Amino acid sequence: MSEDWGKRHERAKDELDYKRPDVSIEGELSEAQTEAILNMRLRSLRKLEEVELVKERDSLMEERANLEDLLADTMQQWNKIAEEIRETKKQFGQSFVAGARRTDFAEAQDFEEVPIEAMIEKEPITVVCSSMGWIRAMNGHIDLERELKFKDGDGPGIIFHAQTTDKLLALGSNGRFYTILASNLPGGRGMGEPIRLMVDIPDEAKIVNIIPYISNQTLLVASSAGDGFIVRHDDVIAQTKSGKQILNVKDNSTAKVCCDINGDHIAVVGENRKVLIFPISELPEMARGKGVRLQKYKDGGLSDLTTFNLSDGLTWLDPAGRRRTESDLADWTAKRATAGRMAPRGFPRDNKFK
Template identity: 50%
Template sequence: TDLETKVSLNLNLLDKDAVPQVMDLRSALQAYLDHRIDVLVRRSRFRLSKIEDRMDVLAGYLVAYLNLDKVIKIIRTEDEPKPVLIKTFALNDGQAEAILNMRLRSLRKLEEMEIKGEQKDLRKQQSELKKLLKDESLRWGVIDKELVDLKTKFGKSTKLGARRTELGDVPTIEEKALLESAVTRENVTVVLSEKGWVRAMKGHDLALSSIRYKEGDEACFVLEMETTDKLLLFATNGRFYTLCVDKLPGGRGFGEPVRLMIDLPGEAEIIGLTKYESEDKFIVASSDGRGFIVRSQDVLAQTKNGKQILNLSGKGKAASFAHFDGDTIAVIGTNRKLLLFPAEQLPEMARGRGVILQKYKDGELSDIKSFVLKEGLSWASGERTRTETDLRMWRGERAQAGRLPPTGFPRSNRFS
């Protein structure tokens, strides 16, 4: 599991003065709490004002109760009872208005104990609100209780707070299918020459002898592909480069220099060319005998600058590139020593120097290959392919020196 997961938030909010600003999470939470305090203060002041108004009205009702008959007589006989009530009982305008707005039968129901009981309750509320407005710690206590109540009412375990929708998986859209919908799918043969000229010739099964090159140039890689494919190139600087096949120049002429399409340093050369398949794995190895397995998804580059996969040290360079599709790894050095070891001893990495594949006293790594042990080790010999099945002599452990290869193995010290 990840030790750390980062989630980016853009908290562009309005502050208490309605001014937009970008806040961090702490500031946003503090702004919310300050807002709750402000709401509490305004709510308390409003309630306090209403209590004072109600207590004023109750004082008028008490006067009316104590002088009920006289109040009823004034209301019945006077054309303008309000000023008479104010003058007779020393009432204010609000008290007189409240008495006049009552129905006469309500006046009969007024009871002194009920009025005084409500007055007592209101005085208690008034006292508590005044204390709350004076004491900040009391206000924060109320906010704390409100937050607990909110969690109780709207928490994940409640009916209101429970998720009412389901989180679905993002539909997977294969990049290749998307590319095919925009590009006409055609068979092509990609040709990369020794001097770095690349082109895509229409069709498959081309006669290699019919392919023309510039004077002094010849074929280096020939690969049958489709216009919807992506082309992976591996160079001696340890970088992978990616080209869309439909963007390659056509077969007329000699093509174009591949260095115009990728940022390949002058001293670097292409040593591997293959079609991108999302499930493929490759073995990459440096001249100093280090290497590892890498997934094709990890080498896919998005820019002309490519993607650094094999880290190099000193004067070392990337020396070999091969598909990983077997249970055994074969390594041979320029000192003509061959070593076979189990593929499980080679780690899978996304980037790095890798582990020691073979030790060299004099020489460096020449080539590497994976194969199925029971099928034997094959190599190209002229126009023929030779296979050695009795490999007990060369089997060992990773990082050993190895032995001289079987009789008939190419003097180039390469498997193909």
């Protein structure tokens, strides 16, 4: 007995339109027969589900009993561990296809170290640092005497030519050197950024000088007390933003001068306007320290110093902005740590060589 699906039936658009089959017609199932068939199927499914649940319960109960026995017996625990190790060895040991060693021990190869400068395009720049410590990099090598704009209350400080691949060595008045990558400097369109955002310079410290790093080059550092020494560029490079202590300063003294060595003699001028010239060979080369006495002072301290070749004479800018060279320097040449003599006529009133 089955329903004749060959007959045409009107399609029900909703539940109210549905019409039950006419049980008076031969071949149609009654409602009681339909319910009986459905209940028979559901009972079979429930029976199957019940059997599976019973099996799962028995399995879990057996596993629980085994775990309780395992927790209660230490020897059984070690036996279980040994069994699992054997299974792991069998599964992932050398006999297993993917378990054999696929690497060998050998000497490490030497790889060429690629410096960070190699990743930066080399271009000429002019580094400008104002008297208040705002630093920027202008494109190209501009005229160092060119008039530049600064913030209100600020003015020119340090300016020099460099390359974008250079490392810049900055000496603070606290005697610490700081390293700045020229490629990280802000552009020259604005007023720049405070150098204190790039390195951790204390508020009470000031920038003494900034110079580009040159391998195997030496520079001269000196304190306001008149002590100084020679140090290599490689020894002052700092690896952290907090800098590297090079010149030890005590009491009220501060780092005063930092300049590259270009010559065989050094000229020192004190705040008392006395000038002393002596060979650069009398200064020691150190990696860190206080240094040795450059000039003897009764009052005041160091004002400025410079290095030069004795055969070329000592050059400075006079008050009119003209360069003057003094060739006869016998009156000011003496041993290191002596007092020196009064500066020659026409020497700048600010006691600066440049």
